[in-house]
Amino acid sequence: MATRLKEVDAVMVGMGWTGSIMARELTKAGLNVVGLERGPDIKPAEDFAMPHIRDELRYVQRLEIIQDPAMETLSFRHRPSEQALPMRRMGSFLPGNGVGGAANHWGGQHWRYLPSDHQTRSNILNRYGAKALPEDMTVQDWAMTYDELEPYYDRFEKLCGVSGKAGNLRGQKVDGGNPFEGARQNDYPTPPVKMTESALMYAKACKELGYHPFPQPASTISQPYTNTEGLALGGCQYCGHCERAGCEANAKAGPHICVLPVLRADPKFELRVHSWVSRLTYDKAAKKVTGVVYTDTRTGEEYEQPAGMVVLSAYVFGNIGLLLHSGIGEPYDPATQKGAVGRNYCYQLSRIGLTMFFKDKNFNPFMGSPGSMMVIDDFDGDNFDHTGLGFFGGCRIQTGHGEGRPIAYRPTPPGTPRWGSAWKKAAVDNYQHALSIGMSGSNYANRNNYVDLDPTYKDQLGRPLLRLTYNFVENDYKLAEYCMSKVVEIAKVMNPTVMGSPRLRKGDYDIVPYQSTHNTGGTIMGTDPKTSVVNRYLQSWDASNLFIMGASTFPQQPAYNPTGPVGALAYWAADAIVSKYLKNPGPLVHA
Amino acid sequence: MADERILRREFLKGAAIAGTAAATAIAPATEAAAQSAPPKPQAPPAASADSDAMVTLSPAEQAFFTAAADTIIPADDLSPSGSDCGVVTFIDRQLASAWGGGAKMYRSGPFRKPPGEGFGYQLALTPREFFAAGITATNAWLKKTRGKEFDRLSLKERDEVLKVMDQGKAELQNFDGKQFMEALLDITMEGFFSDPIYGGNKNKVSWRMIGYPGLPATYANMMDLYRNKLYKPEPQSIADFS
């Protein structure tokens, strides 16, 4: 029997970016908030300190601060006809565990989505006609426009101190920024981060071809900054140990340095760690949740925490899982296309690119940050004409350095053996001289890509694992091929000593090599409860006091990393809760 | 063999002299300074990393990993052999660690053979058990086809054997030779390139070899100073800071 605790105003399930932002906004509005986090409390001053934080084996190979699949994982198959098998080791994506969530070990590439990314479906229909949209491509519009979200993008950027250069200030194009971005009211809070030599070479070649290179907007910030919570961030040291590890310099924006110090000091907020939420309690008739049930992993004791409001901020998989485990909403069935929970799961086309070798260059690949990149957006989203191309969406194409950690980074030219003296010589001869052009492609929803519950495998709480049914489809292969032709074009202009061979996406999706932690969908936003889980304020159609945060609300995945919009949406939803919902609790949108 | 030993001594000695102690937390600001960092007295090596006694590997397993490490990373003018660099000690420690025992792995059944590519590791074996079974299967196959176990073969023969395994053509009984080869290559490279604190990469030999500076990695000034210029200071490891 679960011990029943005293009711609180609001509970956050998960204390990453979204849980922290929501908790902060709701306590500011006077609510008593409890933050439940399944993992430990991570403390940057100890946990991200020198020298151990620069240990590649521990953080990059053995995934020290990443979700433990022994606790909770997914099962996976490529298609509904296949037998799903558990993901026994984390690979393709690396969700976080512990206070701060995945932002502890993210790369901080900080984007806004394009205005057309917010209206994917109607944009395709308007520009290319209804016949052009493939029948199985279940893309949808966002439930709010870019212009509506713009002030919240801005707010999240000011929380993080994002470094970058505006390309479109209030409708005026600005040289050197991204000319394709939506109009922004303000420039970035801090100037662009330092670029690597490789990034500058790439930008030069792009310019020669008439493309529009600009610096990667980065939450690995270029200079010390005091954020909107009055908290001080440091400047990036270009340490080359960013992704999968914490930042020793307090320069990588994350809940720990951007929000939590204020929240921890607030008596209206209580943080409970090692508190693993197994389900929500749900009054289906009243269309309300009544609280959550969680297990303290230190004692095995189960608690029921009643709450006036529940915020799901448990990352994409946690959010979908908790709805399915609690019987909230109708699970999606690809055969009938009925049900909305688990629908439109999308991912990202990455690990695609081309490596070149420049005999006369020294790139010092260990110096840099994930932001030390120049990017072009000329082939992103709907920035180019798709007529006759056979696919929709696009990719951003970029180059930089900054992850030269030697277990993982040992580029060698094509034809090099994998071991022995010849390999060693090639590894030594090329460590300084390799340059990769990378691309990150959009991933549009398909009716057969979805998430439901596995009939066989269970997690440590005895709940069914989530079952992911996912594969790349024709649209993805064609997109990758088209964008690769642009990569090759740029590579030729860069004129390397040795040209590598293109790394394309071929064959079935492989859940082993890391691709990105840009999982999206499953609890998507929309205007119709039949095809969406939350309304435009990220409020559940099935429980008016349940709000769902994060990329699980995206109807499809554009080419950019997701967290800029994830943070913007958290502020947007918080604003709606505080200014509308609290005054008049109930559905904010009537279906 | 004698040559190898001289080579090894030179590498390890040179390394020890160049190894700067903990205090130099900030990397030198100019190339000249980087190259003329004053030699400091050698810090005593960490006992665990230096001891060659095995924690978990049997003598036969140790012999196998030694032969494999020295084939994958042969002694040459770039580095001593894999085992001389501590790779076998590294593997022993890793397989004895929580990771070797299957930590951070989902280990509930049923266990099934994947219907195709892309599902990742699906065996019930922990890494420790996987390597043990892989070594047994490889040696049994070699005994049958070549009359000798892996560590009895010449360097050239071992290289051939690894190629056969890498191409997925090794006919091991009840074991996937290609999967074993991938795991063997991974753990050997990890041992060669990880921080010396784990027992491999003795005296940062691989870092020095490719020019990886290790810690402390504060490059805000270096980004411009060393733009398109080689930055190759004496590498520093965790032990240098502890």
Ligand SMILES: Cc1cc2nc3c(=O)[nH]c(=O)nc-3n(C[C@H](O)[C@H](O)[C@H](O)COP(=O)(O)OP(=O)(O)OC[C@H]3O[C@@H](n4cnc5c(N)ncnc54)[C@H](O)[C@@H]3O)c2cc1C
């Ligand atoms: C290696 C890596 C690099 C990345 N790089 C970038 C990048 O460059 N740019 C970008 O935009 N994005 C990047 N991302 C993605 C980014 O980190 C995420 O989008 C973002 O952190 C998500 O925030 P969130 O609040 O939705 O979820 P999270 O930060 O994942 O927080 C969810 C929290 O909920 C907890 N939780 C889950 N289930 C439960 C439960 N049942 N009970 C209690 N607690 C629970 C988890 O432990 C976790 O702490 C990267 C991610 C990774 C892993």
Ligand code: SF4
């Ligand atoms: S690259 Fe910059 S932001 Fe990232 S961990 Fe290093 S110092 Fe921090």
